[in-house]
Amino acid sequence: MGLTFYLSQPFALHALLAAILVAVSCGLIAPFVINRGMAFAVHGTSELAFTGAAAGLLINGNPVIGALVGALVVAGVIGLLGVRERERDSSIGVVLGFGLGLGVLLLSFYHGFATEATNILFGNIFGVSSGQLLLLLGIGAVVILSMMVLYRPLLFASVDPEVAVARGVPTRLLGIIFLFVLALTVTEAAQIVGTLLVLSLAITPAAAALRLSAKPATVTFLSICFALAAAVGGLVASLASNTIKPSVFVTSISFAIYIAARIVGSFTRPRRTH
Amino acid sequence: MQQPIIKLHQAGLRLGDRKLWQDLDLEVKPGEFIAVLGPNGSGKTSLLKVLLGLNQLAHGTALVAGAPPQRGSSVIGYVPQQKGFDPDLPIRGRDLVRLGLDGHKYGFSLSSQGADDKVGAAIKEVGATSYADAPVGLLSGGEQQRLRIAQALLGDPQILLCDEPLLSLDLSHQQAVSALIDQRRRQHNTAVVFVTHDINPVLAMVDRVLYIVGSKWVVGKPDEVLTTENLTKLYRTPVDVVKVRGRIVVVGGGEELPTEPHAHHHEHSAKQGEA
Numbered sequence: 001m002g003l004t005f006y007l008s009q010p011f012a013l014h015a016l017l018a019a020i021l022v023a024v025s026c027g028l029i030a031p032f033v034i035n036r037g038m039a040f041a042v043h044g045t046s047e048l049a050f051t052g053a054a055a056g057l058l059i060n061g062n063p064v065i066g067a068l069v070g071a072l073v074v075a076g077v078i079g080l081l082g083v084r085e086r087e088r089d090s091s092i093g094v095v096l097g098f099g100l101g102l103g104v105l106l107l108s109f110y111h112g113f114a115t116e117a118t119n120i121l122f123g124n125i126f127g128v129s130s131g132q133l134l135l136l137l138g139i140g141a142v143v144i145l146s147m148m149v150l151y152r153p154l155l156f157a158s159v160d161p162e163v164a165v166a167r168g169v170p171t172r173l174l175g176i177i178f179l180f181v182l183a184l185t186v187t188e189a190a191q192i193v194g195t196l197l198v199l200s201l202a203i204t205p206a207a208a209a210l211r212l213s214a215k216p217a218t219v220t221f222l223s224i225c226f227a228l229a230a231a232v233g234g235l236v237a238s239l240a241s242n243t244i245k246p247s248v249f250v251t252s253i254s255f256a257i258y259i260a261a262r263i264v265g266s267f268t269r270p271r272r273t274h
Numbered sequence: 275m276q277q278p279i280i281k282l283h284q285a286g287l288r289l290g291d292r293k294l295w296q297d298l299d300l301e302v303k304p305g306e307f308i309a310v311l312g313p314n315g316s317g318k319t320s321l322l323k324v325l326l327g328l329n330q331l332a333h334g335t336a337l338v339a340g341a342p343p344q345r346g347s348s349v350i351g352y353v354p355q356q357k358g359f360d361p362d363l364p365i366r367g368r369d370l371v372r373l374g375l376d377g378h379k380y381g382f383s384l385s386s387q388g389a390d391d392k393v394g395a396a397i398k399e400v401g402a403t404s405y406a407d408a409p410v411g412l413l414s415g416g417e418q419q420r421l422r423i424a425q426a427l428l429g430d431p432q433i434l435l436c437d438e439p440l441l442s443l444d445l446s447h448q449q450a451v452s453a454l455i456d457q458r459r460r461q462h463n464t465a466v467v468f469v470t471h472d473i474n475p476v477l478a479m480v481d482r483v484l485y486i487v488g489s490k491w492v493v494g495k496p497d498e499v500l501t502t503e504n505l506t507k508l509y510r511t512p513v514d515v516v517k518v519r520g521r522i523v524v525v526g527g528g529e530e531l532p533t534e535p536h537a538h539h540h541e542h543s544a545k546q547g548e549a
Contacts, residue, residue, distance in 0.1 A: 149380050150380065153379070159365050163354055166328070215366055
């Protein structure tokens with residue numbers, strides 16, 4: 001069956017809609033993930049969304065709600081254990097190790113379809129029910145709205161924390177709120193690329209954008225465009241191929257954009273002149 | 275007679291169980307340039323933080339523009355220590371300055387001509403237009419500090435708090451940056467509190483010096499404060515103040531103390547102050 005057939009199907013349209021929302025959320029937060037040195041926090045939250053998804057699957061067969069709860073709990077724990085970068089990374093490592101072990105244990109109790117488990121790890125947006133899709137849309141809306149409200153003070157707190165504090169920006173509180181926004185985004189992205197591959201949507205687009213511009217608004221815009229190209233492109237390519245999962249295409253497109261941006265950036269980027 | 279814009283009365287500060295300056299009485303008038311000197315750990319930065327509303331006094335009172343210090347007050351502009359930005363940080367000089375205008379505000383703003391003009395004018399005033407569109411991480415320390423001053427002045431503050439703004443700058447940049455600060459206070463009657471370990475780059479501009487050692491302090495004109503007798507009393511150990519080629523050098527116990535160009539032994543002298 002051809003691509004046009006699939007694109008006329010509601011399930012594919014829903015998936016595309018979700019992919020667009022996920023891409024916009026990821027593209028919005030990704031520059032901050034890099035500014036704030038939080039790549040490991042993204043990885044930690046998504047791995048533990050896996051534990052949550054396994055628990056959700058076991059309890060009521062709903063991995064999306066499980067992943068959401070898992071990611072939010074982890075954001076809370078990271079926020080409590082350490083907001084400073086070094087402290088944060090070690091506390092994430094500690095929680096991550098234990099959480100993944102727990103996830104494996106939970107999965108060993110699960111006797112349903114084995115594909116459900118791989119879907120958690122590697123994503124499958126087409127397997128998501130319409131109820132879950134609605135939930136994803138809601139999460140995406142919350143992330144995008146929060147980022148629109150927080151954008152300026154969060155940028156201030158991320159690039160220039162000392163002056164931001166002096167100007168009355170609650171940098172610590174913003175850091176914790178951002179952890180929760182991150183957890184929501186990770187949950188969303190995990191549905192498309194899976195918990196193991198979230199980094200390809202939550203970091204790679206911004207890493208590519210950074211090679212091309214130093215203007216915050218441009219970086220954010222490019223990051224969203226790159227995430228959209230990867231997520232939507234990946235879905236369409238997967239539909240066209242008929243057999244290969246979207247996550248394969250999403251991660252490949254994302255990586256290809258990054259390589260291209262590095263090459264272009266090596267010609268256009270200003271260098272230290274002194 | 276102008277009302278003081280900063281007023282500290284019998285103010286004392288503690289950090290944990292460590293006693294810093296005590297019973298500090300200080301009034302700073304609009305347009306006054308006051309340098310704060312003292313060994314590392316003597317609470318110079320903490321004094322700025324008290325005025326910014328980020329640290330609480332252990333006792334006494336502080337008033338900024340007639341009111342208790344308040345976080346995020348628009349009365350104050352703040353220039354922090356020069357510290358390098360990551361070369362990959364996605365922010366240009368212009369964006370850093372812009373954050374001084376509305377970075378603390380929530381919500382989205384589409385670019386407005388008025389704001390852009392303001393930022394452009396502030397950048398021009400510090401002579402940074404030629405490199406304002408380069409990523410800050412690629413600029414030199416002196417260039418970054420000029421942008422910092424533009425950032426601090428955007429809010430049109432009545433007080434400028436500077437924390438070692440000349441640190442790690444070469445001589446010509448030290449002169450250029452201090453000249454900018456001096457120009458601002460003369461043109462706009464802005465009070466300047468300038469924390470430094472070396473008074474020499476700003477000696478000609480300074481109205482008064484606050485010298486803190488341990489829980490003790492002295493305040494007055496540079497000539498009055500920076501004397502052998504005064505600093506010997508403050509450090510409680512023999513200290514010599516020497517004038518060489520128009521520079522002031524403070525030497526004690528075989529080593530140089532603030533103010534001098536290359537401070538490298540302040541932890542030791544801080545202990546002396548507390549003894």
